Amino acid sequence: MSVAPLDESISLSVQAYMDRHAVEQPDSAYLIDVESGESLSFSDCREKVRQVANAVRSLGVKPGAPVAYAFSNSQNSALVILGLLYGGYLATAVNLVAGDSTIEYVLEHSEAKLVIADDDAEKLLEPVLEKVAGVKLVSQDDLLVTADDVSLNVSSVSALSNGLLMYTSGTTGRPKGVVHTQISLLAGGRNTAEAHALSHHDRGLCVLPFYHINAFCVSLMGSLVSGSSLVIPSRFSVKSFWNQIRTHNCSWFSVVPTQISYLLHNADNPDGDASGCDHLRFGRSASAPLSPEMHEAFESRFGVPVIETMGLTETAAQILSNPLPPETRKIGSPGIAFGNEIAIGDENQKEVARGVEGEILVRGENVLGGYLKNPEATAEAITKDGWLRTGDLGRMDEDGYVFVTGRLKELIIKGGENIAPREVDEALYCHPDVIEAAAFPVACKDYGQRVEAAVKLSETSSASETELLAICQEKLGKFKSPDKIHVLPELPKGPSGKIQRIKLVEML
Numbered sequence: 001m002s003v004a005p006l007d008e009s010i011s012l013s014v015q016a017y018m019d020r021h022a023v024e025q026p027d028s029a030y031l032i033d034v035e036s037g038e039s040l041s042f043s044d045c046r047e048k049v050r051q052v053a054n055a056v057r058s059l060g061v062k063p064g065a066p067v068a069y070a071f072s073n074s075q076n077s078a079l080v081i082l083g084l085l086y087g088g089y090l091a092t093a094v095n096l097v098a099g100d101s102t103i104e105y106v107l108e109h110s111e112a113k114l115v116i117a118d119d120d121a122e123k124l125l126e127p128v129l130e131k132v133a134g135v136k137l138v139s140q141d142d143l144l145v146t147a148d149d150v151s152l153n154v155s156s157v158s159a160l161s162n163g164l165l166m167y168t169s170g171t172t173g174r175p176k177g178v179v180h181t182q183i184s185l186l187a188g189g190r191n192t193a194e195a196h197a198l199s200h201h202d203r204g205l206c207v208l209p210f211y212h213i214n215a216f217c218v219s220l221m222g223s224l225v226s227g228s229s230l231v232i233p234s235r236f237s238v239k240s241f242w243n244q245i246r247t248h249n250c251s252w253f254s255v256v257p258t259q260i261s262y263l264l265h266n267a268d269n270p271d272g273d274a275s276g277c278d279h280l281r282f283g284r285s286a287s288a289p290l291s292p293e294m295h296e297a298f299e300s301r302f303g304v305p306v307i308e309t310m311g312l313t314e315t316a317a318q319i320l321s322n323p324l325p326p327e328t329r330k331i332g333s334p335g336i337a338f339g340n341e342i343a344i345g346d347e348n349q350k351e352v353a354r355g356v357e358g359e360i361l362v363r364g365e366n367v368l369g370g371y372l373k374n375p376e377a378t379a380e381a382i383t384k385d386g387w388l389r390t391g392d393l394g395r396m397d398e399d400g401y402v403f404v405t406g407r408l409k410e411l412i413i414k415g416g417e418n419i420a421p422r423e424v425d426e427a428l429y430c431h432p433d434v435i436e437a438a439a440f441p442v443a444c445k446d447y448g449q450r451v452e453a454a455v456k457l458s459e460t461s462s463a464s465e466t467e468l469l470a471i472c473q474e475k476l477g478k479f480k481s482p483d484k485i486h487v488l489p490e491l492p493k494g495p496s497g498k499i500q501r502i503k504l505v506e507m508l
Helices: 014-024 042-058 075-086 100-110 119-129 140-147 182-195 213-226 241-247 257-265 292-302 375-381 421-428 465-476 501-507
Strands: 029-033 039-041 066-070 090-093 114-117 136-139 162-167 177-181 203-206 229-232 252-255 282-285 306-312 317-321 341-345 358-363 388-396 402-407 412-414 417-419 434-444 448-457 484-487
Touching: 014 042, 014 075, 014 182, 014 213, 029 042, 029 075, 039 042, 042 075, 042 140, 066 075, 066 100, 066 119, 075 090, 075 140, 075 213, 075 229, 100 119, 100 162, 100 177, 114 119, 114 140, 119 136, 136 140, 162 182, 162 213, 177 182, 182 213, 182 306, 182 317, 203 213, 213 229, 213 252, 213 306, 213 317, 252 257, 257 282, 257 292, 257 434, 292 306, 341 388, 375 388, 402 421, 412 434, 412 448, 417 421, 421 434, 421 448, 421 465, 434 501, 465 484
Parallel strands: 029 229, 066 090, 066 114, 090 162, 114 136, 203 229, 203 252, 252 282, 282 306, 448 484
Antiparallel strands: 029 039, 162 177, 306 317, 341 358, 358 388, 388 402, 412 417, 434 448
16 A cells, blocks of 8 residues: 555635635735736735625525536636635536536536636527526626625635535446535645645646646646646647746646647647746646657657646546656656555455556545435445545556556456557557557457557558557557557547547447
8 A cells, every 4th residue: 555644734725725825925926817917916816716705695605505617717717716615615617518418417416506607608508508497697707897896704614615516527327426525625736736846936837627627626726735826828729838838937737648649749830849948847647648658759859757647536636646856757657646545456445465456546635525416326436444446457566656557447358358448559659640549349249349449640640550550469469459440530538638438439
């Protein structure tokens, strides 16, 4: 078992952290908007989030109630989220790319009676809200204008109160509503700050959406816990990425492997290098495995260390991370435990020996309180001893580094032999033109299942299916190699950028 120490300060609420920073470092920048260039200090933010909390209260919503948010990233959207937490509301994330039926389900299941949205989201939500009774739609801009006129009388908020309701991607049925307390949210931020040695001197670039746990806990909560700054563009842009880091003196960033691949393959971009970014300490990769070939190619090209990590919506993002240089980083591993316990368990969740494959288990203050209105799923996911069953397969080496080998529910069983899709993915990523790759099972009368894969290639690539199959057979042998490789213009992905294999099966 790998264990990291806990910090008693995590018992503070978001309100307590905001109040403390506003007193101890009132003039330090916290939220920086890329589009407007405006920088808000901790003192400024504390006043604005208090006003947001009061504005929501003035609409007749009582603390503790769910309040949905639906918007692109901006300084104002961060203020709304922080205002909801500061006022003790249950911030309920709406994934704008999930589709109307899923958004409708989230609003009905959560019982949110108020949705705060920006202009673009309002247009997307209008047809959904025609089907959901009793939900009030409030413009983010109107709310912030109202917030300037309300009196400041926010009640004290307990760290034990629920803070976030975020729904899983729902690839195997209806999405589940993950409920986090303020303690677990801040524990996720604390784990990030501890793993990456964040301090008030740091400045992060947030290019992932706030409706995803990575941006919410790693970027927003991590910056709050560490008293550091957060630079917020509206979205990820390959063409603007390095210039944003240079312009705003960012010391770190958090991305997903798909974004790393796009940065790596964007050779024609005039801003496509990290020159002038000497202040950049590291980049952080999460939400999906990063292939060793892509990892090494990125570091070789840009000269920026990439810290591979691992986290889940259920764990407020971070559970594992490689240490920062010059400490040991193991390519192909998301690292060691920071701020929580990690064990590898057998089918009965009993710890196995080092080097033996089993299910990755997590225990700590960052683990969810439960699934909303779903005690059966909660009991299935969390053992009586408090271990969260992640559904991920892996092994732990003698140094405590975890190596993820696959997903329990994604294993391809061909002729009785288990094949991890990740093995095939990594073989395909050995070809320099492969931007995205994903293997998946297809029903087969002879073997039960056979292996197929889909790839996205760089625009100038002339790579053939035969060439890609040859690489797989060289790396994996013929039995594990795909029978067919589909070249697609885009692979389906969830909100975090993780490729969704089940949708590939449905598409093809």
